[in-house]
Amino acid sequence: MRYISTRGEAPALGFEDVLLTGLATDGGLYVPESLPHFSLEEIRSWRGLPYAELAYNVMYPFVEDAIPADDFRKMLDETYSVFTHQAVAPLVQLDTNEWVMELFRGPTLAFKDFALQLLGRLLDYVLEKRNQHVVIMGATSGDTGSAAIEGCRRCEHVDIFILHPHQRVSEVQRRQMTTVQGDNIHNIAVKGNFDDCQRMVKESFGNQSFLGGKTQLAAVNSINWARIMAQIVYYFQASLALGGPDRSMAFSVPTGNFGDIFAGYLAKKMGLPISQLVIATNRNDILHRFMSGNKYEQHQLEHTLSPSMDIMVSSNFERLLFDLHGRDGAAVKDLLERAAKGPVSIEDYRWKHARKLFDSDAVDDKTTCDTIREIYEQNEYMLDPHTAIGVRAARNCRRDSAVPMITLGTAHPAKFPDAISESGLSVKPQLPAHMADLFEREERYTVLDNNVSEVQGFIAKHWKNA
Template sequence: MRYISTRGEAPALGFEDVLLTGLASDGGLYVPESLPHFSLEEIRSWRGLSYSELAFRVMHPFVDDAIPADDFRAMLEETYDVFAHQAVAPLVQLDTNEWVLELFRGPTLAFKDFALQLLGRLLDYVLEKRKQHVVIMGATSGDTGSAAIEGCRRCEHVDIFILHPYQRVSEVQRRQMTTVLGDNIHNIAVKGNFDDCQRMVKESFGDQSFLGGKTQLAAVNSINWARIMAQIVYYFQASLALGGPDRSMAFSVPTGNFGDIFAGYLAKKMGLPISQLVIATNRNDILHRFMSGNRYEQHKLEHTLSPSMDIMVSSNFERLLFDLHGRDGAAVKSLLENASKGPVSIEDYRWRHARKLFDSDAVDDKTTCDTIREIYEQNEYLLDPHTAIGVRAARNCRRDNAIPMITLGTAHPAKFPDAIAESGLSVEPQLPPHMADLFEREERYTVLDNDVQGVQDFIARHWKNA
């Protein structure tokens, strides 16, 4: 399996190099040169498999011979054994043919655990094999940071630097990152927003000279292909649980950076019958404005009750644009260069092709709270604000009531008590036992100005062998 850049100029790489590289040298994102495709008969034969075995069947073609099959299978079993539910990703029914796929049963209570628990193990395996040390640099709008730290903190060959927007993540999200203390763990609160943090990461990957040639950066954000690869699996798992592949499914995905829903798009291309993918966003609605009106234009980023989606520069959208443009890297590069200067659109026939699968909706804070309250009153089931946006968007955009609609439940409601309180409910979401003392733990983080040079200087001074 080889991987190519969405901008067409970087050399093709194997799985190990893509795992460690993050951004391609031309600024693009890596995607497989070709996708595996599974027949309906093969998918049907996977019914009843454990989550880890299903993950092996779906992901092994992407890893190919980079990791022996037995080692990869054992790694997956270890990864998903730490989840708090035997099903790993259980389904909960809300109404007739309407479901929530609970993706928050991992150690940090967010869907990011599915990929980042695996990513830490993949990095450890490859770096031990190569006797190499790397510096992980990542940006988080709330959940990636804690999942990355939890997944990678035991890795012997990494230092971890996670950037989060200062005072723009929930307190639970912040404490999940900043209370994991270790010599190789560094949390940086940037006086800016998530897009500022993400920009710094991309700039740093583009020019790593601040590390003095002594090490290299590795990515944990969803620009890393391994993140996308791991998220494809639960689309197959949910479909198989509800009668797939003999019936089609629809999914509603709360998304800001487009990685989680891009995984659903890939699942369809790999042979899973999916009739509809709903892009569910908040007021930071650049993806909705594009999908509903073919206009990609950045607005000012707003702070909302769903902070993990407070993103305006949607990195993984580039991967979809690459496919929509017939995998023409030059066309994608030109389009994104123009997008940095003002609004852009794509050819109408390309946009209409995307609309055959994708719908979208933008949900404001009031409607988010109304949805949390409504679902609780109907089912005594508590949604976090991101999942609530997914449920509302699913109901607003649903094309066919006969097709199961599955909303991805991306985070535990206890991570967002302010949104629950604002919904008017008297119920207080409780953290699970392993986090019961979260507010009593010591915190450690550094506040830095919104300046890439200052952040790079901090990393250069503090990584283990600096």
């Protein structure tokens, strides 16, 4: 399998190079040249498989040119053995034909573990084979950072630098990153917002001269194709558990960077019957404004009770735009260059094509808290604020009550105690046993100005062989 850039000018690469490259040299994102497609009969035959075996069936076509089957199976077994539920991604019923899929049973209590536990193993495998060392540079709005550190901290061929917006992630999210000890782990708190952090990462990938030619950057953000690939699997898992592929499914996905919901779009293209995908956002609603009114326009980023979605520049949206424009890289490049200067729209027929599958909703903090309280009163089941936004958007946008609606439960409520408290619940979410002492652990991080040169200088000075 070969991978091509969404902007059409970078060379096609194999899986290993895409894994290590992250952003294409033309500034685009890598996508497969073609997708595997599974028949309903083949999907049906996967019912009852353990999660790791299902993951192998869904993902192996993407990596088979680079990794022998037995090695990949071993990686997947190791990846999902650290999750705290035997089902790995269990379903919880909220109401008639309405479900939450718990994607927070991994070591850092967020859906990012599904991809980043695997990404760490993939990196170790490829870098060991190549006898190569890389510097991971990533930006986080809260959950990617801790999942990336946990997934990569044992990698012998990696130094990892994670940028997070200073004082704009929850305390639990921050401590999950900053209390992991290791000479190869560096946390940087940037005096800005997530978009500032993400911009620095993209700028640094575009010009890596600050590393002096001694190493290269590798990506852990969802610009890395391996992240998207791993997230496709749980759409198949949910469908198979609820009668698929013999009935269609609908999914509501809390999303800021569009990666998690783009994985659902790919699952549909690969043959899984999905009738609706709901983009669930908070006040930072650029995706909702586009999907509901065909207007892509950046507003001022706002701080909310759902900080992992406090994102205005949704990187993975470019991958959908590439498909909507008939995989015309030049058209995508032109559109995004214009979008950087002001509001843009796409041709009406392209937008209407997207609307056949996608709906969207934006949920404010008050409604988020109301939803947390309402679901708890109905079911004694506690949602984190991001999942609450997903549930509310699902209920507001649902097209057909006969189709199972599955909200992706993206994080454990204990990561967001402030939102739970503001919802008026008297019960407090408890951290799992393996994190019970989180607030007693020593923190280590560096606060830097919102300046790319300062951040690059820090990385150049502190990576292992600098």
